[in-house]
Amino acid sequence: MNILITGGTGFIGEELRTMLLKQGHNLVIVSRSPKKYEDEAAKNQRFIGWDDDLATEMNEIDGVINLAGENLFGQRWTDEVKTRIMDSRVQSTQQLVDAMREADQKPDVFVSASASGIYGNRGDDILDEEEAHGSDFLADVCEAWEAESQKATEFGVRVVNPRIGIVLEKGGGALGKMIPPFQFLVGGPIGSGKQYMSWIHRSDLCKALTFPLVNEEFTGAYNLCSPNPVTMNEFAETLGNVMNRPSIFRVPKFALDIVLGEAAKPVTDSIRMQPKKLQVADFEFHFEYLEEALADIV
Numbered sequence: 001m002n003i004l005i006t007g008g009t010g011f012i013g014e015e016l017r018t019m020l021l022k023q024g025h026n027l028v029i030v031s032r033s034p035k036k037y038e039d040e041a042a043k044n045q046r047f048i049g050w051d052d053d054l055a056t057e058m059n060e061i062d063g064v065i066n067l068a069g070e071n072l073f074g075q076r077w078t079d080e081v082k083t084r085i086m087d088s089r090v091q092s093t094q095q096l097v098d099a100m101r102e103a104d105q106k107p108d109v110f111v112s113a114s115a116s117g118i119y120g121n122r123g124d125d126i127l128d129e130e131e132a133h134g135s136d137f138l139a140d141v142c143e144a145w146e147a148e149s150q151k152a153t154e155f156g157v158r159v160v161n162p163r164i165g166i167v168l169e170k171g172g173g174a175l176g177k178m179i180p181p182f183q184f185l186v187g188g189p190i191g192s193g194k195q196y197m198s199w200i201h202r203s204d205l206c207k208a209l210t211f212p213l214v215n216e217e218f219t220g221a222y223n224l225c226s227p228n229p230v231t232m233n234e235f236a237e238t239l240g241n242v243m244n245r246p247s248i249f250r251v252p253k254f255a256l257d258i259v260l261g262e263a264a265k266p267v268t269d270s271i272r273m274q275p276k277k278l279q280v281a282d283f284e285f286h287f288e289y290l291e292e293a294l295a296d297i298v
Contacts, residue, residue: 001025001026001062001063001213002025002026002028002060002061002062002063003020003025003026003027003028003061003062003063003064003065003213004027004028004029004030004057004058004061004063004064004065004107005017005027005028005029005030005064005065005066005067006029006030006064006065006066006067006068006092006096007066007067007068007069007113008027008029008030008031008065008067009029009031009037010067011167011169011171011172011173011202012067012164012167012202012205012206012209013029013067015169015202015203015205015206016065016067016206016209016210017029017045019203019206019207019210020210021044021045024044025044026044026045027044027045027046028046028048028057028061029045029046029047029048030048030049030050030052030054030068031047031048031049031050032049032050033049034047034048034049035047050092050095054095054096054099055098055099055100055102055103056103057099058099058100058102058103058105058106058107059103059104059105060105061107062107062108062109062213063107063108063109063110063111063213064096064100064107064109064110064111064112065111065209065210066092066093066096066110066111066112066113066149067113068088068089068092068093069085069088069089069092069113069145070084070085070088070089072085072138072263072266073173073174073177073263073266074177075263076261076262076263077137077261077262077263081263082137085141086140086141086144089141089144089145090141090144090145090148093112093145093148093149094148096110096112097110097148097149097151097152100152100155100157101152101155106155106156106157107157108157108158108216109157109158109159109160109212109213109216110149110152110157110158110159110160111160111162111209111210111212111213112145112146112148112149112159112160112161113145113161113162113164113209114142114145114146114161114162114163114164114221115138115141115142115163115164116163116164116165116166116198116223116225116271116273117134117136117138117139117141117142117265117266117269117271118133118134118138118139118142118143118146118163119131119132119133119134119139119163119271119273120133120134120135120136120138120139120269120271121134121136121195121265121269121270121271122134122269122270122271122272123196123270123272124196124270124272125272126272126274127223127271127272127273127274128223128273128274128276128277129163129220129221129222129223129276129277136265137262138265138266142163145161146161146221149161158212158216158219159219159220160212160218160219160220160221160222161220161221161222162208162209162221162222162224163221163222163223163224163273164200164205164224164225165197165198165199165200165223165224165225165226165229165271165273166197166198166199166200166225166266166267167199167200167202167205168199168200168201168202168293168294168297169201169202169203169297170297170298174266174267175297178190178236178239179239179243179298181249182239182240182243182245182247183243183245185245185246186249187236187239187240187243187245187246187247187249188236188240188246188247188248188249188250188251189232189233189235189236189247189250189251190232190236190250190251190253190267190268191232191251191252191253191264191267191268192232192253192268193231193232193233193236193250194231194232194233194270195231195232195268195269195270195271196229196230196231196232196270196271196272197229197230197231197232197235197267197271198223198225198226198229198271198272198273199225199226199229199230199235199290199293200224200225200226201226201286201287201293201296201297203286203287204226204285204286204287205224207283207286208224208275208278208283209224211278211281211283215281217281218277218281220277222275222277222278223273223274223275223276223277223278224275224278225273225274225275226275226285226287226288226289226290226293227274227275227279227285227288228288228289228290229271229272229273229274230290232267234290235290238290238291238294239294239298241291242291242294242295242298243298253268
């Protein structure tokens with residue numbers, strides 16, 4: 001297939017590209033700095049800029065995977081940062097939809113990312129794709145993000161929105177920030193520890209992102225997480241066991257609130273998702289359980 005990807009040089013995108021290239025697909029990567037990746041260009045992988053003629057590119061594209069967006073982690077959510085978080089997702093999605101609309105030949109499918117944050121802080125509630133949305137900032141971002149992508153259905157493109165949970169792999173995401181304290185014997189749960197984490201191994205994530213490309217009946221929003229979410233206490237204990245380190249130094253929520261403010265919500269909110277639509281469609285997870293996922297990573 002000919003696949004156009006945004007966010008293809010990030011934490012998720014790099015793994016996704018590697019997988020798709022091994023499968024023999026042809027990739028067009030949209031980047032803010034395409035010249036930076038000239039050394040990676042090849043017969044089956046090209047890098048273009050957001051200012052290039054995306055509508056012309058779309059004429060040759062079978063599927064679009066949209067992962068573009070400002071990083072949520074590592075900074076306080078000031079009003080300026082919130083604007084960047086929202087605009088980086090909605091405006092890039094709008095640009096892609098406009099390009100598809102203008103193209104003479106439309107892509108068949110548009111996989112446009114969303115996030116577990118759409119559900120808000122829900123305690124022990126088990127959340128499938130039919131559950132109501134939350135009412136906080138992240139939920140508003142996800143709703144706007146999904147709504148913009150769904151406009152492509154108006155001209156016949158099949159749209160799917162993977163609601164991505166906490167992605168596990170070395171070198172990035174929440175796990176990248178949790179491993180170092182355990183290495184120095186000061187690791188432990190974050191917040192109350194009772195909050196649920198809907199997690200996914202990065203390799204399963206990439207498989208699930210491409211699942212709609214070849215499953216033509218798959219449409220709409222779907223939860224992208226392991227079938228077995230865990231509490232933060234369970235997560236920290238399992239990580240400690242896998243690393244042969246103690247899990248005793250809790251980071252209290254009030255401390256995170258002081259340092260990060262609202263930006264602590266992705267790890268302190270409780271979101272207990274179930275990937276019901278993937279399960280019904282017989283998607284096979286390679287890493288269903290946290291211990292085997294962490295053992296593979298660390």
